[in-house]
Amino acid sequence: MGKKTMISMAVVRRLPKYYRYLGELLRNDVERISSKELSERIGFTASQIRQDLNNFGDFGQQGYGYNVRALYEEIGKILGLNKNxxxxxxxxxxxxxxxxxxxxxxxxxxxxxxxxxxxxxxxxxxxxxxxxxxxxxxxxxxxxxxxxxxxxxxxxxxxxxxxxxxxxxxxxxxxxxxxxxxxxxxxxxxxxxxxxESLLTLSYRLNEAELFKEKIGR
Amino acid sequence: MGKKTMISMAVVRRLPKYYRYLGELLRNDVERISSKELSERIGFTASQIRQDLNNFGDFGQQGYGYNVRALYEEIGKILGLNKNxxxxxxxxxxxxxxxxxxxxxxxxxxxxxxxxxxxxxxxxxxxxxxxxxxxxxxxxxxxxxxxxxxxxxxxxxxxxxxxxxxxxxxxxxxxxxxxxxxxxxxxxxxxxxxxxESLLTLSYRLNEAELFKEKIGR
Missing domain, CATH: 3.40.50.720 (NAD(P)-binding Rossmann-like Domain)
Structure with a gap:
């Protein structure tokens, strides 16, 4: 089955998304962001963001939020993007x-x-x-x-x-x-x-409501 | 953020994999399979398979296992593949x-x-x-x-x-x-x-051991 991760894959799969959003903030010259604002943009709860990042270190500052560039660079390193x-x-x-x-x-x-x-x-x-x-x-x-x-x-x-x-x-x-x-x-x-598999997930979701309506109707 | 699913996405994303494995079994003329055998092939635990399928109905038969064709067709319907x-x-x-x-x-x-x-x-x-x-x-x-x-x-x-x-x-x-x-x-x-994001997940995983070795070494 190949190599297992130490951090859960659910967390790992969110990291590139943090990286992408922080990159966009940087390009828009945003210097810092609260976990609440980041949460609203990215669509994860603020507590999930804090929990996710706590796996890798202590990034935010109470009352200040996150330094966008520093967090972007840290997550880049976590993702191994400091290498070729x-x-x-x-x-x-x-x-x-x-x-x-x-x-x-x-x-x-x-x-x-x-x-x-x-x-x-x-x-x-x-x-x-x-x-x-x-x-x-x-x-x-x-x-x-x-x-x-x-x-x-x-x-x-x-x-x-x-x-x-x-x-x-x-x-x-x-x-x-x-x-x-x-x-x-x-x-x-x-x-x-x-x-x-991605396409079948989509067709599942298109039909889910109907699927359960039929089951309830039986 | 778009429409939410009633069944958790983790379960939904496993369904196409069941469908694919059952399709391969069918093509190899396998008529029935125990949840244990299916579990060994697909790499999920037998109890996870039972739990996943229980969301949608009662498919296995005690002491017989799963009828491969019937389960394949049922999961096809769940995935909406009975439609165009x-x-x-x-x-x-x-x-x-x-x-x-x-x-x-x-x-x-x-x-x-x-x-x-x-x-x-x-x-x-x-x-x-x-x-x-x-x-x-x-x-x-x-x-x-x-x-x-x-x-x-x-x-x-x-x-x-x-x-x-x-x-x-x-x-x-x-x-x-x-x-x-x-x-x-x-x-x-x-x-x-x-x-x-998929590629960055890969580079994360390539570097994970080193990342935590460094952290422990600090």
Missing amino acids: YNTVIVGAGNIGQAVANYTNFERLGFHLVGIFDRNPKLIGISIRDKVIQDVDNLEEFLKNNHVDIGIICVPKEQAQKIADIFVKCGIKAIWNFAPTDLNVPDDVIVENVHLS | YNTVIVGAGNIGQAVANYTNFERLGFHLVGIFDRNPKLIGISIRDKVIQDVDNLEEFLKNNHVDIGIICVPKEQAQKIADIFVKCGIKAIWNFAPTDLNVPDDVIVENVHLS
Whole structure:
């Protein structure tokens, strides 16, 4: 199932949202903010915000609130954004190309160093400044280049094979867009983006009221 | 913040995973499964599975376990997959094209009826069998066509404007890929896919051990 977190995933998943909101405040030249104001903007309760941040240190000042820049930078460090990461994308279809073209990731410190596919029509084409390489060269590439994060954008039938190559070559973090769960050792982190599951959550929510009306009506 | 669910989102987000695993069991001709076996495959505890499903009815049989096909079909209904949905995509960049080309969504009952962009170089091009239309025609299109789900794949600066058009035209469900939170009335559902937040969760997890080692070392 991959590596577990020390802090609950519910808290961890809120951190990037704090970071995004604080970044917007900074761009709007807001220097400080009370937990109440932050709470109103971000939509979590003030006590939840305080609890979340207390996991990582003591950030607010009684009667002053949060220093926006300091908190933004601290959360950036907590998220590991004071470092750089080399990434490879395997699968240069629509999703792979979308991820490759998302320049915001570069700005955050995630550097695409290689992109791979098995389709001869794609191999040799450039995305941004990267030439799509034959996936048969992936293992060799990973042996010769330091890569922190492997990104899987292949169909689900091929995803485990790619994950196995990543693991064999010492990659400790996988961002998986294939609609399947990967088997990896406990020291490897997998973060899934399952688009179908997101869409089915939406259709569930569209039908929820009706679902329970029917049940009550039985 | 959009519509709240009656069942907790943590439960709702597990439902598509049950559906996916049961679909795989069905394709492998498995007719029944104990909650223990299902638990081992899916990685949730047997008691969690029972609790989750109990929200929606009484599915397992003591000593028999779950009938795979029956449970698959029931969860499909719970997820609203016994219905069809018309969708439009606004933003025909990489992500919009990836979503448009994901034929699995059609198979699940999500039918793409229109795709829109503001880029003159994209307008008029076909994706699958759909011609990309000028986003200036979106409102008119929504007045003349029944659309259940609006999909936002534009940059964040334009996302709220598109959401406002969706809301004005009576769309009750928005699938949002723009890295921003949308303001919508309480009867509108928003499901976000925030790729940056997913990536930052990954970098957090890569650094977590070091983060707490430093804190303890202080």
